[in-house]
Amino acid sequence: MLLPGCFEEPSMTSYIIRKVLIAIPVLIAVVTLVFLGIRLTPGDPVRHMLPPDASEADVTQMRKHLGLDQPLLQQYFLYWKRMLHGDLGNSLRTRRPVWGELASRIPYTAELALVAIILSALMGVPIGVYSAIRQNTLFDGVMRVAAFIGVSFPSFWLGMMFILLFALKLGWLPASGRAGPIWTLVGFRSILLPALTLAIGSAGSISRMTRSSMLEVIRQDYITVAKAKGLRESRVYWKHSLKNGLIPVITLLGIQFGFLLGGAVISETIFAWPGLGQLAVKAIMFRDYALIQGVVFFFAISIVLVNLLIDLTYVFIDPRVTTS
Amino acid sequence: MKRRLWIGITLLTFVLAVSAPMVWSADDVIILGMEEEPESFDVHKISGGLGMTIGHLIYDYLIRYGPNGERLPGLAETWEFSEDATTLTFHLRAGVTFHDGSKFDAAAVKYNFDRLIDPATGSPRQRELSNAVLSIETPDNLTVIFNLSKADVAFIGYFVGEVTNGAIISPTAIEKYGDRIGSNPVGTGPFKFVSWELGQQVVLERNEDFWGGAPLLSQIIVRPIPDASTRLVELETGGIHYLHKVEPYQMNFIVNNPDLTLYAKPSTSLYGLWFNQNREPFDDLNVRKAIALAIDVDTIVEVLGGDAVVRSQGPVPVLNLGHNPNIVEPGYDKAEAKRLLLNSGWELGSDGLYEKDGQKLEFTLLSQDGHYIQDKQISEAVQDQLKKFGINVSLRIIEHASFNSEQMSGNFDMIFLGGWFTDADPARGPMYLYLGDTQYNVFGFVDEDLQAAFATARSVGDFEVRKALAWEAQEIINDAVVAVWLYNANILAAATSNLKGYEHNGIGFLRLENAYLAD
Numbered sequence: 001m002l003l004p005g006c007f008e009e010p011s012m013t014s015y016i017i018r019k020v021l022i023a024i025p026v027l028i029a030v031v032t033l034v035f036l037g038i039r040l041t042p043g044d045p046v047r048h049m050l051p052p053d054a055s056e057a058d059v060t061q062m063r064k065h066l067g068l069d070q071p072l073l074q075q076y077f078l079y080w081k082r083m084l085h086g087d088l089g090n091s092l093r094t095r096r097p098v099w100g101e102l103a104s105r106i107p108y109t110a111e112l113a114l115v116a117i118i119l120s121a122l123m124g125v126p127i128g129v130y131s132a133i134r135q136n137t138l139f140d141g142v143m144r145v146a147a148f149i150g151v152s153f154p155s156f157w158l159g160m161m162f163i164l165l166f167a168l169k170l171g172w173l174p175a176s177g178r179a180g181p182i183w184t185l186v187g188f189r190s191i192l193l194p195a196l197t198l199a200i201g202s203a204g205s206i207s208r209m210t211r212s213s214m215l216e217v218i219r220q221d222y223i224t225v226a227k228a229k230g231l232r233e234s235r236v237y238w239k240h241s242l243k244n245g246l247i248p249v250i251t252l253l254g255i256q257f258g259f260l261l262g263g264a265v266i267s268e269t270i271f272a273w274p275g276l277g278q279l280a281v282k283a284i285m286f287r288d289y290a291l292i293q294g295v296v297f298f299f300a301i302s303i304v305l306v307n308l309l310i311d312l313t314y315v316f317i318d319p320r321v322t323t324s
Numbered sequence: 325m326k327r328r329l330w331i332g333i334t335l336l337t338f339v340l341a342v343s344a345p346m347v348w349s350a351d352d353v354i355i356l357g358m359e360e361e362p363e364s365f366d367v368h369k370i371s372g373g374l375g376m377t378i379g380h381l382i383y384d385y386l387i388r389y390g391p392n393g394e395r396l397p398g399l400a401e402t403w404e405f406s407e408d409a410t411t412l413t414f415h416l417r418a419g420v421t422f423h424d425g426s427k428f429d430a431a432a433v434k435y436n437f438d439r440l441i442d443p444a445t446g447s448p449r450q451r452e453l454s455n456a457v458l459s460i461e462t463p464d465n466l467t468v469i470f471n472l473s474k475a476d477v478a479f480i481g482y483f484v485g486e487v488t489n490g491a492i493i494s495p496t497a498i499e500k501y502g503d504r505i506g507s508n509p510v511g512t513g514p515f516k517f518v519s520w521e522l523g524q525q526v527v528l529e530r531n532e533d534f535w536g537g538a539p540l541l542s543q544i545i546v547r548p549i550p551d552a553s554t555r556l557v558e559l560e561t562g563g564i565h566y567l568h569k570v571e572p573y574q575m576n577f578i579v580n581n582p583d584l585t586l587y588a589k590p591s592t593s594l595y596g597l598w599f600n601q602n603r604e605p606f607d608d609l610n611v612r613k614a615i616a617l618a619i620d621v622d623t624i625v626e627v628l629g630g631d632a633v634v635r636s637q638g639p640v641p642v643l644n645l646g647h648n649p650n651i652v653e654p655g656y657d658k659a660e661a662k663r664l665l666l667n668s669g670w671e672l673g674s675d676g677l678y679e680k681d682g683q684k685l686e687f688t689l690l691s692q693d694g695h696y697i698q699d700k701q702i703s704e705a706v707q708d709q710l711k712k713f714g715i716n717v718s719l720r721i722i723e724h725a726s727f728n729s730e731q732m733s734g735n736f737d738m739i740f741l742g743g744w745f746t747d748a749d750p751a752r753g754p755m756y757l758y759l760g761d762t763q764y765n766v767f768g769f770v771d772e773d774l775q776a777a778f779a780t781a782r783s784v785g786d787f788e789v790r791k792a793l794a795w796e797a798q799e800i801i802n803d804a805v806v807a808v809w810l811y812n813a814n815i816l817a818a819a820t821s822n823l824k825g826y827e828h829n830g831i832g833f834l835r836l837e838n839a840y841l842a843d
Contacts, residue, residue, distance in 0.1 A: 043725030047732055050371055050448045058451050065446045094363045095446075095506065104522040160553055168557050175557040176549050178524055272549040274523025281550070282360060287725050 012315070019311060023304040030300040031083075034293050035076055043287040045092045066092065079293070088297070089290035093283070098294035101279060106298070109275030111182055112268070113260045115195040117253060120202035125242075125249065127203075128210025132218060132245075133237055143207060150204030155263050159197040159270040166193060176272035194271040198263050202256045209252045214245040247314065254310035258303045351841055353543040354823065356834070357555045357564035361523060361548040366506030367491040368440050371448045375506075376491075377568075378546055380833040381528055382423075383491035383511035386414055386433070386483040391829045393592065393645060395484060399428065399492055399512065403483075409475035409783055414483075416466040420535045422494035423516040430462035435495040437470075449489050453482065475783035477790065514539045514837040523548065540825065540840040556818075559584060565823050565841070570816035572632035572697050578818045587817040587828040590634050592641045595696055595742030596809035597689070597706065602768035603737055605685065610668040612805040616654040617661035618713040624705045625811050628698045633811035639758065639801040641812045646794035651802050653809065658713060678714045686716035687737035695724050696742050697813050703740055734766040742813070744831075758801050769806050 046062050063069045067078070082089060088098035127147075131140045167175035173189050180187035217223065218241050226236045261277070268277035276295055283291035362375040367383060370376065388398040400414040420428040440447045441454045456479055461469040472479060483490050497510035509517045514536065515528040526546040532538045547564060549555045552571045558564045560581070570578065570586065578586040599606040599615075606612055625635045636642060638651030662672075670678040670685055678685035691703040700721055707717040717738075722730070730736055743757075757765055759775055774797055781793040817828060822842045827835035 041726065042729035044729050044732065047728055058448065061443075061451055062446070062448065065443070095366070095369060095503070096364070101522070108523070163554055163557050167561055167563075171561060175561060175563055176551075176554045177547055177563070270551045270554055272547065272551070272554060274521070278523060278550060285725060 016308070016312070019308050023308070026304060027297070027300055031080075031293065031297060032076075034296045035079060035289075036072075038284075038287065038289055038292050039072060041287075045287040045289065049092065088294045091283075091288055091291045093286045093288045093291070098290050101291060102276070102294055102298055105274060105276045105279050108178060108273060109261070109264055109268070109277060112191065112195055112198065112264060112273060112275055113257065115182070115191055116198035116202065116260055117257065119195055119199035120206055120256070121253070123199065123203035124206025125210050125246075128207040128249075129214055129237060129242060129245075131207065131211040132214035135215065140211075147204035147207050150200045153200065155197050155201065155266050156270060158200060159194070159267055162193045162197055163270070176270075178274055194267045194273050197267045197271070198260055201263065202260065205256065206249060206252060210245065210249050213248045214241055217241045217245040250310060250313055254307045257306045261299050261302070352541050353545065354541055354565040354836075354839070354841060355545045355547060355563070356566045356568060357547055357549045357558050359548070359552070359555070359569045360550055362526065362546075364506030365509035365517070366493075368436070368445060368447050368489050368493070369506070370489070374568075377833045378526065379491060379509065379511075380513070381515040381544065381836060382509050382513045382517055383493065384420075384513050385491055386416075387480070389484050389829070389831060389833075391827055391835075393643060395480075399433075400483070403480070405477060405480075409477050410472050412470045412472065412479060414468045414470075416468065417535060418466055420512050421533060422496070422510055422512050423531060424494050424497055424510045426494055426496040428492065428512050429465045430468045431465075432495050433468045433492060434460045434462050435498075436492050437490070439498065440489060447489055449482070456482075477784065478782045515544055518543075534837065536837060539837040541836060544836065559818060559820065562820065565820045566826070567818040570818050572630065572816070574818075575631055575816065583821055585819050585821045585823070587819070587826075588631065588814045589828050590643055590812055591744065591815045591831070592643045593742060593744045593813045594636055594639075594641045594809065595633075595740070595811050595813060596636070596807040598739050598741050598767050598807040599805070600734060600736055600738065600766075600768055601806075602734060603687075605668075605680075606687075606737065607768075608668050609805065610664040611670075611685075613654055614661040614664040614668075615710065615715065616805050616808045617657045617664070618715065619706055619709055619808055620656045621653075621808060621810060622656065624702055624709075628701050628705060629811050631814070632697050632816065633813050636809045636812045638798050638809060639806065640794070640798055643812065646791055646798075648795040648798040650795070651798055653802065654805065661713065672714055676714055677716055684716060685714070686718070688718045688720050689738045689740065690720050690722070690727065690730060690736035691740040692724060692727050693721050695727070696740065697811070699740050702810065731766060734768070741807075742810075758797075758806065767806060769801075769804065771800060771804065774800055 046059055046066070046068065050058055050062060060069070067075065070078075079089070086099075088102075090097055091101055094101065127143050131143050134140055163175045166173040173193055174186075175193075177190060178187065179190040182188055182191055214237075218237065223236060223241055226240055227233070231240075264273075264275060265277035265280055267273065268275045269281055272278070276298065279291070280295045282288070283295060358374055358378075360374060362378050363373055364370055364375050365379055365382065367376055367379045384399045386398050386400040387403070388396040390396045397417070399417055399420065401417050402415045403413065405412050414433070416428070416430060416433065422428055422432075426432075437453070437457070437460055439445050440449055441457060443450055443454075447453075456472055456474075456476060458471040458473050461471065463469065470479070492512065493505065494510035494512075497508065498505050501508045507520055512535070514531055514534045516531045518527040518529050520526045524547070528544040528546070530539050530542050549558060549564070552569070552574070555564070555567050555569075556574055556577070559567045560583070575586060575588075578584045597619075599612050601607050601612075622635060625633060629635075634642065638648060638653060640647045642649075665678055665685070668680075670680045673679045673684070689703055689707065691699050693700040703719055703721070707719055710717050720736075731739060731741065757767075758769060758771075759765060759778060777793050777797050781790045781797075784790050784793070815828070815831070819826060823839060824842050825838040825840050827838070829835065
């Protein structure tokens with residue numbers, strides 16, 4: 001029952017190439033917008049770098065030292081030229097290479113995002129499936145409200161409540177910081193609260209999406225047939241229906257990843273998590289041009305990559321989706 | 325059933341393991357919670373910030389800043405100016421070694437200042453220092469002579485801790501690490517740098533060979549915790565022992581908690597509402613003075629500032645060595661304010677607002693929300709009081725980086741502004757705000773006599789004479805009503821009550837060599 005063109009190798013390769021090619025103008029646009037955006041926003045990093053009693057001449061000299069005295073267009077092309085050579089420049093604030101700053105933080109944001117995605121899927125999918133099976137019961141109603149609340153609560157508030165409850169009141173978990181690698185007990189304990197804060201919102205959306213997608217699936221004939229054949233109900237729902245109901249959920253996970261990176265900016269600041277989000281906040285406050293560009297560029301690349309990955313996942317999960 | 329039992333046991337174990345209380349540190353290790361991460365420890369290149377604050381634990385300066393602003397011997401035991409104030413000689417401490425084992429001597433001092441003066445370093449003090457210093461001589465191992473381009477007694481300020489970039493870094497380490505010295509600092513201070521995990525922690529350990537005697541703590545861990553509420557929870561739960569930046573609204577809470585100690589000390593900072601004299605109607609002294617008279621500053625500062633601030637007096641912080649205690653600010657006198665406005669041709673219109681030639685008396689106050697203590701609240705109170713008096717004030721409250729940019733380009737009518745003036749010398753201190761040639765005088769206030777008086781003050785060796793000149797200058801500035809001065813902020817920190825021996829000073833840098841954790 002294969003549809004034409006389905007598992008043809010060349011089309012898969014060209015599919016990936018096409019997707020990557022589409023990503024290039026997106027990245028160029030992101031770099032350009034960020035480059036211009038931060039320079040057009042009021043605020044001057046040089047003023048932060050100099051002592052208050054510095055004179056105008058000091059300002060001019062420092063600007064020259066940093067190459068910020070050149071025309072904007074020239075700075076822009078210089079930035080591209082350097083970037084194509086793999087050089088993202090130096091942070092104005094720390095004067096360390098931007099690559100190094102990013103590299104030291106990427107693993108921490110990645111582990112936080114990963115744990116958050118897993119947590120949100122672990123919460124969202126079972127709740128969604130169960131809500132669909134028990135449609136319009138008390139459970140469904142309660143979960144609907146819970147999902148609504150989860151999506152609506154701002155993470156800075158939720159994070160603070162978690163800290164007050166789990167760190168201050170109960171004393172179960174550390175309030176902030178990354179105490180070690182995630183596979184150690186202290187490390188695992190320290191990632192729970194920030195990841196949970198990030199996950200709650202996504203879990204809400206995921207449970208709703210799973211529910212509606214499952215509802216669609218379990219009304220279909222083959223499910224009725226499966227039930228009529230006498231298969232165990234749990235097997236019908238959790239295996240046959242879920243596999244088909246998950247496709248829109250996976251798309252949603254891709255979209256959620258972008259939100260997670262955005263949410264990480266807040267969650268990392270509240271929980272003093274040493275990731276990119278915290279770095280981004282500091283860079284923006286300081287108008288650290290090179291670092292802001294670096295962080296946003298990295299965010300953009302990862303979102304593009306994750307969505308590419310998701311597109312490819314469809315092909316494997318659902319043979320009906322073709323690469324054509 | 326068996327399966328469910330296993331799931332139950334696993335879950336229970338998990339919950340018990342995860343919720344076990346956390347033990348962070350040993351008895352002689354303390355954890356500091358800071359509001360951000362230090363930008364770099366290359367103190368020659370940075371301007372203020374936590375790199376300098378924490379740098380004070382690693383580095384020494386030729387002169388130490390004492391708890392009350394006094395100048396104490398540091399790496400230099402004594403120093404003196406020549407009679408004409410054009411050479412400054414330091415006699416260095418003998419037998420001091422850097423953490424990497426290399427020797428501290430006159431050559432090391434020269435190496436450091438040569439680096440500061442070298443344009444390739446990119447120090448914020450480069451231009452200033454290269455203008456001031458003609459040459460640096462090292463006649464012997466323990467003597468350094470700075471030959472100055474002109475008589476300048478205030479030059480001593482460059483060598484006092486925190487105020488400047490003049491920390492002494494190991495030349496061997498600078499050669500070894502190059503640009504990476506900022507992440508691998510080597511000094512002569514009480515604590516040695518051990519490691520820095522970006523975004524997570526900086527670890528320092530006791531310098532057994534510290535010239536002032538080995539510190540009591542074996543290790544210091546510095547953690548960046550950007551959120552103020554999280555920082556406080558960490559202090560309450562023992563996650564940190566010391567909290568560097570207490571928010572004013574947290575003060576009461578800390579005072580009422582017997583396990584915590586609040587440290588508050590007046591600082592050499594000054595905050596106020598500054599007039600832009602380049603704009604009408606603030607080019608008119610009567611208008612400036614009338615506005616100052618129409619604001620009940622004492623009450624506003626007392627009610628809104630509380631214990632987080634002290635009411636300032638005039639254009640120089642009260643704690644500054646050059647502060648003139650005889651300054652009398654305009655005060656609160658609405659009748660006098662009205663008289664002054666009438667003198668300048670402003671009359672009360674039918675809508676209750678002053679106007680002149682069809683033009684209402686109104687302006688915009690540029691302010692921020694939470695960057696300075698009670699900035700937004702005080703701005704609103706001022707707006708309210710002036711409205712009742714007959715002056716329309718619109719508030720423009722913006723984020724700090726934008727605020728900074730508007731300030732520096734002089735794009736404001738009135739601005740809620742403040743800052744730190746760590747150099748207590750009467751001829752330096754906050755004077756750069758009022759002199760014509762610095763980037764921070766954005767108020768359109770220029771007074772030739774004042775400039776001349778300061779040029780003289782800097783060349784006079786006698787402290788009392790400099791002070792007299794500074795006092796006179798403050799009278800001139802006060803009479804010109806350059807600003808409505810509000811308060812000097814207190815330096816606020818908190819610690820767990822078992823942290824003893826911590827020296828809290830008016831600049832906010834850390835002195836921990838005598839600190840220890842009591843049982």
